[in-house]
């Protein structure tokens with residue numbers, strides 16, 4: 301088994317995929333481990349080559365390019381190999397590969413991409429801002445997948461004229477918006493001072509949330525399946 | 540009364556309305572937007588989606604509907620919001636991303652028109668003074684003037700007029716002050732307006748259409764009555780959604796049935812049947828006979844299939860989309876997947892799982908390349924029993940449809 305080791309970056313990922321496809325490597329990983337049975341190849345990241353390859357996939361089909369990106373954002377173990385399995389199909393069949401849903405590789409990629417999109421859709425609802433002194437709206441999240449890039453345009457459209465920050469505490473990155481300008485940046489060392497209004501508004505909301513539950517219809521299991529425990533830490537009404 | 544207590548009182552009075560959708564509208568503005576497929580922000584302990592600040596303007600009521608917590612004869616805490624309180628609460632909640640917007644309803648204070656005017660004033664303030672571009676669901680008060688309905692539609696994304704009771708006999712008995720006409724007139728007005736506006740698309744005019752709610756189990760109307768009414772509303776009034784709300788007995792009243800628990804399973808089967816009508820191309824009389832109720836043991840599609848075993852099995856590799864949709868175990872998503880996937884390769888039994896089809900259920904109704912994997916001694920009772928034993932953990936045939944359904948139950952879509 302031939303294996304490529306790359307640096308974990310997006311460009312490196314594209315380089316690795318290209319090499320694996322064209323030179324028939326079986327696996328890709330960003331972790332260097334003692335490999336007993338695999339023949340490893342350490343890959344040097346090349347941004348220019350990555351750009352050219354991205355264009356190549358885009359020409360193959362828009363869907364293939366989108367999936368390649370989403371799989372990278374998934375950050376699940378071995379997503380590189382899922383992408384490889386999928387792209388092999390896409391190279392073989394072009395846009396028609398999307399229909400090959402009985403194929404395990406295509407179906408696995410399809411499911412993982414849906415998971416990433418589903419999580420980002422849920423976070424459009426789950427994100428909770430707090431008002432800081434000076435009026436900045438601040439939210440903290442810890443999603444399973446790296447979804448900040450998928451959330452940016454939604455929140456920019458909605459709250460573009462506000463100053464807001466969406467901070468991914470797992471990855472130390474944040475969407476930072478000022479009117480007219482929105483970007484994703486590395487940040488660390490976040491210290492917060494809430495506005496005077498903040499505590500009161502939260503209490504109002506929490507009490508509203510408690511009030512609207514119809515006791516005769518209690519279904520805690522259903523609630524859990526919609527708002528998984530792992531997300532609740534950052535959701536005001538479940539704090 | 541302070542705002543804390545007011546909100547508690549007027550949220551408590553509003554919570555029995557099942558609808559909560561925030562979908563069907565696309566709006567962009569400097570402050571706020573509406574997302575076409577809707578967004579759920581939370582789920583309350585009863586498993587219902589929370590996406591809007593659902594409140595009454597007031598719970599002071601002139602009417603005395605038997606089933607309602609706010610009826611005149613109840614001795615409860617009463618409150619009324621000012622327009623500014625409503626606007627500020629909406630904005631403060633919205634910018635924290637607690638909600639998609641506002642759901643404003645009201646009890647009848649003085650008379651329907653007076654009530655509507657207060658509601659319109661509050662929403663107008665929210666839209667014009669606070670420049671709110673999020674979602675607004677406006678509950679129309681039965682019996683109010685068309686001019687006011689028109690005004691509400693210009694401000695709202697969605698409107699609704701609740702029918703609550705499916706025939707005028709029950710209405711007379713349980714809601715003596717309302718009549719069929721007072722409910723249907725604004726509904727008809729709205730549906731005509733929506734249609735007219737679709738044609739010339741001049742302005743935003745309740746772009747997310749209208750919905751209604753029916754209470755299930757407060758009277759002795761059957762499921763067939765309810766589903767026929769819903770079907771009529773979808774076809775002739777172009778409603779976006781009909782919500783079914785299992786009756787919760789909040790008042791002691793001899794006109795109301797003695798039930799300890801709301802009929803949740805019945806409500807659930809109605810939602811499933813409603814889905815078959817809207818997305819699975821079923822006709823009402825295929826799902827239910829005259830004057831009867833849905834079979835509580837099976838979902839309505841499985842119940843239909845068991846009654847029509849002579850139409851099965853069908854060949855997975857050949858059956859058309861409409862036929863596939865009627866196979867228990869195959870949902871909207873998996874039917875589409877099958878059509879795509881079989882263009883590519885012949886499907887085998889092993890592929891069912893990859894395609895997200897619940898084989899345990901579908902197996903009695905399918906052949907794969909001519910081979911039948913179900914019961915050898917084909918007989919209805921046995922299949923029925925096996926399907927009964929097969930406990931669905933989900934409510935629907937595929938997970939994606941289930942998620943959509945569940946949030947649609949009281950929320951999105």
Ligand code: SF4
Nearest residue numbers: 600602604607610646
């Ligand atoms: S009109 Fe009837 S249903 Fe509406 S709030 Fe008053 S009593 Fe309740």
